[in-house]
Amino acid sequence: MARALVVGANGFIGSHLVDALSRAGHEVTAFDRFSSQEPTFTEPGVRVFRGEFLSRSDMEEATANQDLVFHFLSTTTPATAESDPTLDIRTNIAQTVELLESCVHAGVEHFYFASTGGAIYGSQGKERYGEADRALPISPYGIGKLAIENYLNYFQTRHGLGSTALRISNPYGTRQHPNRRQGLIPIALRNIARGDEVIQLGDGSMVRDYVFVTDLVDMIVAFIGRETEHSLYNLGSGIGYSVSEILAALARVTGEDFTILEKPKPATFVDRVVLDTSRLRAEFGEPALTSLDAGVAATWAEIKEQTNG
Known part of the structure; x- marks a missing residue:
């Protein structure tokens, strides 16, 4: 079983992922601010790390001794990124690069990133979109996700950090x-x-x-411990x-x-x-x-x- 850090653990997908990982027998650390409410996950034995994503020292401490990191935190939504594209650049993109650096320093084995399948392909007039299709996002939110995917490739090439980008559809x-x-x-x-x-x-x-959230996290947990053929997957219904x-x-x-x-x-x-x-x-x-x-x-x-x- 693995030591797994979930960043954004009190979020919508993150809280369900914490529970699913814990039920699967993994040693889970739940990282979030927990500023507005107590933990929403329910499984016992989860280590709670109250920290700030924008703090380099918090992320260095949280990633220490972890085997796997699941990055499911976003500082923006499609609407807020649209209102202020620089916010997405200054927070989501820049801080994710720092998180990746922390993972390299900590010797993390694999990094899983919650990308977007709803915004990253843009408008190409297709009936459905596969991973081999071009990513042509036209929204700041999708552009930011694609930038982070490209940084995953950089960290894999430069530092050997294994990673998987999960292009998630519309979870509910x-x-x-x-x-x-x-x-x-x-x-x-x-x-x-x-x-x-x-x-x-x-x-x-x-x-x-649209994909129901517990179906989604079951798909994600199935990746652990498997040698997959690709580093990019669509997750949806x-x-x-x-x-x-x-x-x-x-x-x-x-x-x-x-x-x-x-x-x-x-x-x-x-x-x-x-x-x-x-x-x-x-x-x-x-x-x-x-x-x-x-x-x-x-x-x-x-x-x-x-x-x-």
Whole structure:
């Protein structure tokens, strides 16, 4: 079993990843600020490291004696990166390079990076996108993720730091923080729970690949201890749903009759991004996937409890 550091351990994906790694028998250190709430992961025996991602000394201390590092922390969202592209450069990109340097100094064996499959391919008019397709991001968020992927290649070549870039589609599910305005499904469900109107960007025809968070972390944990053929993988359901189809699923699951307010689609939003996951399936087999309605129902149950509580 490995000693594993999860950076961004109290985030949406990170907290589920901490639990999955711990259940798999790994010795897990959970790194985060934990500033707004107590740990959201539930497995016992996890070492909690309260630190600041922007602090070089904190990252040096956290990476010491670790075998694996999972970088699942982002200081920006697609919206905040759009508002201030330099913030993404100054924090996400620069600090990730420092984190990689810390991993080299600590002798870390492998580095896993949560990249994006939703924004990195840009608008190329394809039905689905595979890892061999060109990455042509048109948003600051996607541009930043691609820059970090390129730094992974540099650190592999220059320092021998093994790494895997995980291009994740549109994850959704439980434990998504209410104050982090990212993701159509959780944002819409919170609005429904409050009785507010639901914002639809564009005419409802935008298509995305949605994956339930526990399915996603199962895919990630499967990488540990395996010699993989590649250093880059798409992680998603491989199924495309339009915004209109998602909103119809929310209405079907919640039983609520909500109002939809249409707003213009941002210029950097592409019309269709569905991931080709054949590379992952060829090496790891068919993943178990939660149906859209079942995933929405689990997310809705938690949001209702939080809203009513």
